[in-house]
Amino acid sequence: MKNAIIYARSSSHSQIENDSYRRQLNQCVGFAVAHNIKVKESFFDEAVSGTKSTDERPELTKAFLFANENNIKIILVENASRIARDVIASGLINNQARKA
Numbered sequence: 001m002k003n004a005i006i007y008a009r010s011s012s013h014s015q016i017e018n019d020s021y022r023r024q025l026n027q028c029v030g031f032a033v034a035h036n037i038k039v040k041e042s043f044f045d046e047a048v049s050g051t052k053s054t055d056e057r058p059e060l061t062k063a064f065l066f067a068n069e070n071n072i073k074i075i076l077v078e079n080a081s082r083i084a085r086d087v088i089a090s091g092l093i094n095n096q097a098r099k100a
Helices: 013-017 020-034 058-069 087-099
Strands: 002-009 037-045 074-076
Touching: 002 020, 002 058, 020 037, 020 074, 037 058, 037 074
Parallel strands: 002 037, 002 074
Antiparallel strands: none
């Protein structure tokens, strides 16, 4: 069985109130179960824009550190927009994830 972590993000406080985190978590856990992946931890950045860098996302930074310390190669997200809203930010974050 492979190990993974979950990263979720809401871009505003209203998304938190609209159950964004629970929806993202449920989608990722469902995927993990369907693909025989064990989720070791989850991380959630509240009210953080998808245009922000890793340095401005404390939970994503913690996720990378946890993955590195625990030899985890898989980070599950609901969809690509949870990582970033633009191509440049997405590419930079993906590079950081690979390094971690």
